[in-house]
Every structure is written in structure tokens, then in C-alpha cells.
Amino acid sequence: MTRKFTGDRLLVATHNRGKLEEIAQLFEAFGVEVISAADLNLPEPEETETTFVGNARIKAHAAAKAANMPALADDSGITIDALDGAPGVYTADWAMTPTGRDFVKAMTDTWAKLEAVNAPCPRKAQFRCTLVLAWPDGHDEVFEGVMPGQVVWPMRGDQGHGYDPIFQPDGFDQTFGEMDRWEKNEISHRARAFRNLMHGCFK
Ligand SMILES: O=c1nc[nH]c2c1ncn2[C@H]1C[C@H](O)[C@@H](COP(=O)(O)OP(=O)(O)OP(=O)(O)O)O1
Numbered sequence: 001m002t003r004k005f006t007g008d009r010l011l012v013a014t015h016n017r018g019k020l021e022e023i024a025q026l027f028e029a030f031g032v033e034v035i036s037a038a039d040l041n042l043p044e045p046e047e048t049e050t051t052f053v054g055n056a057r058i059k060a061h062a063a064a065k066a067a068n069m070p071a072l073a074d075d076s077g078i079t080i081d082a083l084d085g086a087p088g089v090y091t092a093d094w095a096m097t098p099t100g101r102d103f104v105k106a107m108t109d110t111w112a113k114l115e116a117v118n119a120p121c122p123r124k125a126q127f128r129c130t131l132v133l134a135w136p137d138g139h140d141e142v143f144e145g146v147m148p149g150q151v152v153w154p155m156r157g158d159q160g161h162g163y164d165p166i167f168q169p170d171g172f173d174q175t176f177g178e179m180d181r182w183e184k185n186e187i188s189h190r191a192r193a194f195r196n197l198m199h200g201c202f203k
Pocket residue numbers: 013014015016019047059074075076077078091092093095160161162163164176188190
């Protein structure tokens with residue numbers, strides 16, 4: 001039996017503003033208010049696992065225990081076919097520089113890697129999201145969402161966050177970076193995982 005969430009406030013175990021805004025907007029329609037681990041000054045645990053679900057579990061359980069309330073974590077990233085699924089769980093790491101995250105650099109490097117292997121077009125890729133809802137007693141529920149598409153160049157659009165300007169979802173002419181936040185939030189990997197979460201853990 002899937003455990004239900006019955007509160008009207010939920011802790012979201014993320015330090016990523018872009019993600020938080022999307023998750024808050026998704027919950028808004030259901031009357032659930034979200035607070036983030038960053039707002040509560042909770043520490044950012046190290047993501048030492050090699051899978052999305054493993055890292056989502058680390059973040060969700062750490063926050064649920066620290067705040068003694070249920071917590072939702074999102075671990076996500078892009079998998080690119082011609083790069084054998086990279087960057088995958090290392091999507092955020094590809095943006096790391098000595099002075100913090102630089103996604104223009106990450107997108108430029110990603111494109112250079114695709115050119116280097118002479119990847120045929122379209123350069124198929126998937127955005128993936130794993131959501132873990134964890135309770136302080138150690139129970140958790142896991143939900144996933146995938147949005148297939150292609151990596152495009154040059155970057156297009158200044159909406160969204162992360163790798164949005166180089167990801168064009170299948171069935172659309174715009175990149176995630178060109179879509180307004182409502183549009184992206186209807187079709188994204190995160191929206192798809194969220195729908196599964198609502199079916200599983202909410203009434
Ligand atoms: O919708 C998205 N649009 C563009 N890029 C995205 C998206 N969703 C994930 N991404 C990228 C950003 C980050 O480089 C990585 C997630 O890494 P991930 O560890 O799950 O998140 P994070 O470190 O940014 O925040 P936190 O761990 O505190 O939730 O994938």
C-alpha cells in the first residue's frame with residue numbers, strides 16, 4: 001500500500017531555485033504550500049549514489065529526519081544517447097567550476113562532446129526526474145518521469161534553468177528555455193513524475 005501524504009505544507013529537499021519554483025507551482029493547484037530545505041538552512045547532503053533514485057533517497061531522508069516532517073526530493077538530469085547516457089546523474093557536476101555552477105559552460109561542453117563523437121542528428125536525449133517522498137520514520141515512496149527529446153545547438157531561450165536552452169522536447173518546436181513556465185510545467189519530466197506522485201500519495 002502506498003502511504004498517503006495528508007498535510008497542507010510540504011518540505012522540498014532542494015537547494016535549486018529553478019526546481020523549487022516548478023515544484024511549488026505544481027503543488028499550488030492542490031492547495032499544498034511548499035517550503036524548501038534551503039529556506040530552513042538544512043545542510044546539503046553529498047550525493048554519493050550512482051542512480052537518480054539513490055541520490056533522491058539521500059536528499060529526502062536527510063531532510064525528513066533533520067526537520068522531523070515528510071520531505072520530497074527531486075533528483076534529475078539529462079541522458080544523451082550518443083554519449084551512452086551521460087551526463088545522467090552527473091548532469092549537475094558537468095556545470096561545476098571553481099567559482100560555482102556555470103550552465104553555459106556545461107551546455108557548450110555537452111555540444112562539443114556530441115561533435116567530437118560525430119553524433120548523428122537528431123541528437124536524442126531524455127530529461128529524467130525521480131521524486132522521493134520520505135517520512136521521518138524511514139518510509140519512502142518513489143516516482144519517476146521522463147521527457148524524450150533532442151539536444152539542439154545553438155542555445156535558444158532564456159526561460160527556465162539548467163540545460164533548458166539546449167533541450168527540445170519531442171513534439172515541440174521550442175526548447176524548454178523558450179517555453180513559458182506554465183507550458184514547460186505541463187509536459188516536463190518533473191511534471192510527469194509529479195503526476196505519478198499525485199496518483200500515488202495524494203487523494
Ligand atoms: O528541468 C530542468 N531543466 C534544465 N536542467 C535540469 C532540469 N532538471 C534537472 N536539470 C539539470 C540541472 C542540474 O544540473 C541537474 C540536476 O541535479 P540535481 O542534483 O538533481 O539537482 P541540484 O543539485 O541542482 O539541486 P538539489 O540536488 O539541491 O535538488 O540536472
